Amino acid sequence: MTTDPDHIWTCLQAELRRRVPASTYDIWLEPLRFGGLEGDLLVLLAPAEVRTWIEQRFAAVLQAAGRDLLPGALRIELRPLADGPAAAARPRGARGDAPTTPGAGDAKPLFGPETERLNPKFTFEQFVIGDANRFAHAAALAVAELPAQAYNPLFIVGPPGVGKTHLLHSVGNYVRAYGGGMTVRYTTVERFTNEFLSALQNRDVEAFKQRYRNNDVLLIDDVQFLERKVKTEEELFHTFNALHETGSQLVLTSDRPPRDMDALQERMRQRFESGLLVDIRAPDEATRLTVLRKRVHHDGIELAEDGVLELIADRVAENIRGLEAALIRVVAYASLTDARIDRALAEEVLAQLYGPGAQRRRTDPPTLAAIQQLVAGRFGLSREELISANRTARVAWPRQLAMYLAREHTSESLPAIGRSFGGRDHSTVLHACKRAADRLGSDPEAYETVRALTEQLTGPHA
């Protein structure tokens, strides 16, 4: 049994992902952090404000997943995360950012040879088509209808949470339903790696090869994690060739095109590029709204007709996973507080979730008031104090910083900025901006503060 805590935690995360819907995982379980292993007790840290909620809803699934990994041995306890929710924040969609590699000394690998299942909810019917994904959808459907005859391999590229996995599963589900007995296997590079290493340890490589090479359609998710996994890449290369020779279809997804995967061997890159590469971009507003409407209809959610969905679609623009997560949170909040789902409630939840302006579309510049509010809050001041005549360092530095951010992130003129800062003139603003810029060049802490504030103002960078 492995005793490497990191390994246990990574495996538990993978197991949890398997057991709950992706959106549930992202919202409730992803913020969990590893808190240590105390004998057979695995301590997980949960943001304080949702710890009880997670305990009530997910204790059983956590324990069951733990028991599956280490039968009879692992107990799990949730403790509050000391630093609050901010510490648990992560770039959205960083799914699989810690690919598992069983430690060489493990006597027993945690993963068996079971391949990940297809999610029955990820079908072409459920996929909302828009300008950002139309081509990818058409290519995936063509491949599903005539495997190995349209585009082979089909390589789907896009940022996190925009529907790559959904399309990949759609191909699989379609072939299983209408493919006249054609065989499909779905895996992620993470799991392919785990299974391969496990096969090596158990001297079971032949069975592993059979499993992957005897398929009409092989679907591989998250190919970006192949980089620097030399043995896995070698094995995948041979799998690829074997499948190609026998006329099987390959569909792959990645968050970047092969040409940007620097650590990939040239021969692998060429294989990936030998078919069709299609990309999915961030969804446009109409698509976002349709996704929300479809979800609301599907789940029978009742809400006010006051533009609440339009508001969510407007605010959460990065990807569809974030959009669904926002909707689920609004719904969860409404049911917890017994409130009606309307625009005002959504405003409140989104502000709590992401902070003022955090999910604002990047094309909308923040307002001067939003910048003042954000900076004041960051330094424990009120907005009135920030724009007051107070010249002490406690207030003067945040004020300079706020003016600097106002200049950087809005198109307001210097006099307009000065006016909004308690009626100061344009030369004061100019002077403040220069002081702030100078300090950023020499003070790493100040630089970090500006970086974090900027991210909040312009949205997280995917």
Ligand SMILES: Nc1ncnc2c1ncn2[C@@H]1O[C@H](COP(=O)(O)OP(=O)(O)OP(=O)(O)O)[C@@H](O)[C@H]1O
């Ligand atoms: N066009 C779409 N129509 C309906 N639902 C969508 C669409 N695109 C994405 N989704 C939904 O958004 C969620 C995230 O999508 P998915 O997991 O496929 O993203 P991804 O691009 O594979 O992300 P990652 O790179 O993080 O794996 C899923 O619940 C999926 O069903």
